[in-house]
Amino acid sequence: MTSTTSHRSSAAERASSGERRTADPTGPIPVPAAGAPRLDVPAVAEALLGDWAQARRASRERARDPRTHRPLDMTVAQHRDQVRAQMRRLADARVSLPMLPESLGGPNDNGANVAAFEELVLADPSLQIKAGVQWGLFTAAILQLGTEQHHRAWIPDAMSLALPGAFAMTEIGHGSDVQSLATTATYDIDAEEWVIHTPFRAAWKEFLGSAAIDARAATVFARLITQGVDHGVHCFFVPVRDEDGKLLPGVRSEDDGPKGGLNGIDNGRLAFDQVRVPRTNLLNRYGDVAPDGTYSSPIESPGRRFFTMLGTLVQGRVSLDGSSVRAAQLALHIAITYASQRRQFTAASPTEETVLLDYQSHLARLLPKLAATYAGAFAHEELLHAFDDVFSGRGDTPEAREDLETLAAALKPTSTRLALDTIQECREACGGAGFIAENRLVGLHQDLDVYATFEGDNTILLQLVAKRLLTDYRHELKSIDRAGIGRFIAQRADVLARRHTPWHRLVQTASDAGSAQRSSQTLRDAEFQEALLADRARIKVEEVALALRAAGRMSPADAAALVNKHQVEMLDAARAHADLVLWRAFSAGVARFEDPGTRAVLTDLRDLFGLTLVAEDLAWFLLDGMLSAQRGRQVSADIRRLLWRLRPHALDLVAAFDLAPEHVRAPIALGGEARRQEEAAAHLRAQRASTSAPISEKALRDARRGR
Amino acid sequence: MTSTTSHRSSAAERASSGERRTADPTGPIPVPAAGAPRLDVPAVAEALLGDWAQARRASRERARDPRTHRPLDMTVAQHRDQVRAQMRRLADARVSLPMLPESLGGPNDNGANVAAFEELVLADPSLQIKAGVQWGLFTAAILQLGTEQHHRAWIPDAMSLALPGAFAMTEIGHGSDVQSLATTATYDIDAEEWVIHTPFRAAWKEFLGSAAIDARAATVFARLITQGVDHGVHCFFVPVRDEDGKLLPGVRSEDDGPKGGLNGIDNGRLAFDQVRVPRTNLLNRYGDVAPDGTYSSPIESPGRRFFTMLGTLVQGRVSLDGSSVRAAQLALHIAITYASQRRQFTAASPTEETVLLDYQSHLARLLPKLAATYAGAFAHEELLHAFDDVFSGRGDTPEAREDLETLAAALKPTSTRLALDTIQECREACGGAGFIAENRLVGLHQDLDVYATFEGDNTILLQLVAKRLLTDYRHELKSIDRAGIGRFIAQRADVLARRHTPWHRLVQTASDAGSAQRSSQTLRDAEFQEALLADRARIKVEEVALALRAAGRMSPADAAALVNKHQVEMLDAARAHADLVLWRAFSAGVARFEDPGTRAVLTDLRDLFGLTLVAEDLAWFLLDGMLSAQRGRQVSADIRRLLWRLRPHALDLVAAFDLAPEHVRAPIALGGEARRQEEAAAHLRAQRASTSAPISEKALRDARRGR
CATH class of the missing domain: 1.20.140.10 (Butyryl-CoA Dehydrogenase, subunit A, domain 3)
Incomplete structure (x- = not known):
């Protein structure tokens, strides 16, 4: 289907060339009656791609590569290896360059950066989240919470993956309540160093992507203590492994092991036993300590300071919102395509079975989700604009930041919930075929599952x-x-x-x-x-x-x-x-x-x-x-x-979701079902035309009774 | 916790010895106020185990064995090997003997048989379903649809696993609409043989447990054609592999590969190219063909005959209902135990965080599911009795069969839906910890997922x-x-x-x-x-x-x-x-x-x-x-x-669900969280008592302002 189409072709080009991606050419395509209103598919596709369409297209192009695709049957270790190799390719292609400000050689195009990452969910959600950890969290923390010296020192290596990092915020004992984190960073005046310490088991950093194996450093959130005063949670740059991947003295790590999904990521735990880092490793944009131990901050209120620091991390929520919508679109593409070809039960016609999507209950389970997914797509575009306005600096006011955070907190729970419910509904609507891994739906559910509770638990965000x-x-x-x-x-x-x-x-x-x-x-x-x-x-x-x-x-x-x-x-x-x-x-x-x-x-x-x-x-x-x-x-x-x-x-x-076969991949949505239906129908037609075909017992009995 | 307890101890014994399984001894256990009404836990536990408590206890005992436990990180092939080995043990222990009538040396205790199988879901749902395929479907088809000669010929080997089998009903093109299956069995008078044939791709038998590798024979549902008349779907015993596991001539098989769950089962497809079996391989209880090709049946109406044959398979729905309730109980045990120990946010007290289960929204997400699970347990016991009455022959009337089928068709969709929704709610209620595989919830969801669409799709059953x-x-x-x-x-x-x-x-x-x-x-x-x-x-x-x-x-x-x-x-x-x-x-x-x-x-x-x-x-x-x-x-x-x-x-x-730690296995529900909370609380208590602990910036500012 795609061999005649350039990889860069848009939905518009494909539509004008008569190519339709959603339906197998051999299958019947129910279309609106002549004269009835009809969707301008290329126009809607373009609108759904939104204002960062180019970034999305480039990223989708990458997501066609089989090497990036979520595996169906690998051990955790094998999947991690695959994702690691793909991260290397993303780094080489400098895909996150748009996130950097002009001062660091980037275009400061935050909308494009997030848009591109969202599309990776089509390849493998593990790759999306692993990239999100490296650039959207670890590098972004250095960028947003650090100052020029930190940017110069670590961002080039973080961008190139020479410095793989973890984002060490959550602790076993405190995920939602970040303000109560228990890891301490105590200033030692004599050495001009921070002493990073994990006081008890519940204070271990937990669920951190890349912490089990890959991370060489971590942006560690810890209570800043100097001159006997606890100034609350701040972020510190802490090396954790040497060049050979060996843990540095005082650093401990554990592997989270297999998870419900996202198994291409080496999530793990980190703990610190009086680990020392230089005074200047405090990411000091919103709070600093002088060599003599004096604390200072441009934001007087400790509460507002804390929430300002946390607010710089809204990007994760924005991108989960977008990728959840994309995952729901993929699931609906699969289930609606299948439901348009799959037939079961004859009631309306003695010779033709009814297409699933012609059943009222099937429409009732899928179309409201389709409508909500459209709503989610349009709302996400607004969120992405709000995010881009603030992070580009064009509209960076405290009010705009607060509005952005509220919008993200409202949409992320809605879209992650929608994605999970939609994927599950689609999986069940495809029956047994929906349970087979190659048809994608079960894997999508496994990976997207945690989107509901990470980067801000949905209940907490709604609160x-x-x-x-x-x-x-x-x-x-x-x-x-x-x-x-x-x-x-x-x-x-x-x-x-x-x-x-x-x-x-x-x-x-x-x-x-x-x-x-x-x-x-x-x-x-x-x-x-x-x-x-x-x-x-x-x-x-x-x-x-x-x-x-x-x-x-x-x-x-x-x-x-x-x-x-x-x-x-x-x-x-x-x-x-x-x-x-x-x-x-x-x-x-x-x-x-x-x-x-x-x-x-x-x-x-x-x-x-x-x-x-x-x-x-x-x-x-x-x-x-x-x-x-x-x-x-x-x-x-x-x-x-x-x-x-x-x-x-x-x-x-x-x-109009404009998904290529390499994004869909599910055989049931790529013509397999339509071909089988056509073959069966042809066989039954031939049988009806034949005189030697068996007659049914019921027909015989009816005939004998003169019916 | 269990070292002092005999493996056979009942909930009653444990309760009287003061042992409580649900809570860690070091953690606080919120209990009803003195004088308030209180649940008699052992009595409720006994009632929930129901009238086949002994069979359930024996099966739960087996489910404590680590060798039976669902693996967390295995390839599909490894998991299949593990389940295969466990099947061997079940066969050696003759666990399905209760299903056999007295004439075949069994006690004809169908309730006990199903009850025991349901409990296997606590070990590994793959094991439950693999056993269900072998004994509940393949062997049961021979037993229920065949006659004495078939019982003698195949049931001993099917019981001992000398003859592993598949149950070949569903086709790619027809799952819910069994009446439209397209595989044919045409009688050849001269050879006195059936010719089993798959006319087109959509007629391949699909999703069959054990068909990819293990099955040596299959009970194949095909249209019986003799003397030019199609008598509708009947069941035939068809050998498919030789002693070495090599496919027999004319038989083809494909592997379904990785699935969303139940990966310990080798699901696959089967197709037949003019495969011949003796006339007597028709399981002929409800329809037979004489050597001269004359068809006869004790049930005149082809429709009623078909539904009578299908009705013998209600056992699968009964056992899915019971195991779904059990899985929901396990999920609730894990999530409610964790929610009773996990703390987050201080609002009510400056020094003590609130236990999750004390939040209204947490109660609102878990307790209604708990209530529905109790309803499901009591309803299942009624269903199991209805099933046992009919299948023991004590109350086997057409009306009783019809009522049983309607009850099963009403309860199976409700309980499988409840299980999936409950497991998902529990998984999210446990946050990140709920996503870690060792805490069970994600694996339960993966395995139970297909319970909603197999053995009768939920929508079709409700219809x-x-x-x-x-x-x-x-x-x-x-x-x-x-x-x-x-x-x-x-x-x-x-x-x-x-x-x-x-x-x-x-x-x-x-x-x-x-x-x-x-x-x-x-x-x-x-x-x-x-x-x-x-x-x-x-x-x-x-x-x-x-x-x-x-x-x-x-x-x-x-x-x-x-x-x-x-x-x-x-x-x-x-x-x-x-x-x-x-x-x-x-x-x-x-x-x-x-x-x-x-x-x-x-x-x-x-x-x-x-x-x-x-x-x-x-x-x-x-x-x-x-x-x-x-x-x-x-x-x-x-x-x-x-x-x-x-x-x-x-x-x-x-x-009162009476689950042993070996059934629960989730570390978050076995005291790990309580221990961490206690350690952290002790640390913070010591810090508050100390004079050298850092004072918070906020407290300091408040003090300076004279607050």
């Missing part, structure tokens, strides 16, 4: 989002004037009234006027969807804020207990916020297309996304008086109608 | 359940007399009225009388819960039946389209039925305990199960007028209250 929303809400309350407060109270009274008024009597009833048709149209109205999702996001925050308003006057223990009693609601409010962000990004994405067919199809898909969100929380909308019973009953019927409307566009919608 | 419910509903309608029809119409009118009446005005409003307290009490009332779940199950079937009533007068194509338009609702009705079965089994299980403390705790857990089911479908209950808005708002608050009430019993509830 961060909730806290930010609550803070914003309190600021909003503080900043409004007397008239505003009056309006606010009136508004709240309205909400409370709705909650205690029979909800069928509300405004909607009048406008619905008993017409299911009208009710249905309104639910598919974009403004109405947005209002539902925006009101929900706001009210959920308000409800938590109201429930917690007494906490300020309580003892810390009582306040903590009160907050804990509302933790599930807090997480729920954060999810509602993320849903709104995704819905808006999807809508904004659709609005950028001018072709009416494309807009029509993508609007249906956006509606499916919006209505699925409403359906998943329907009881809340009913109980909060935001939907009448009549409209409530309409939601699932509307969703089912959208599934059928979108059915003819399913293959186009996955074609 | 079977829905069809059965619809048939029952139509029979019910037909069988009621005129007065009954009058009552029925009145009842339906009531339902319709509720659906179109503001639901807050209904009966409940009067009884609620505005009191949240009372509303809450009623929701926890068992009769009310049962009424909700039973009404839902009934109404959902009725609604589908009403929607489909026109199908009978339609063309097949139109009828199929109409049914397909309601497929999601059909599956939903089947799930509602399964939920009701589970809820009732749980309630019946609780009622069997006499100890008031045990009843109180398990009633709370049953309520959590019931209310979670209601919460998950709350919008439906609201829209159908079955719950008032007031009660609807109460559900989530009630659930949260139950989480806190059950919190002190969480460890007791997993202790």
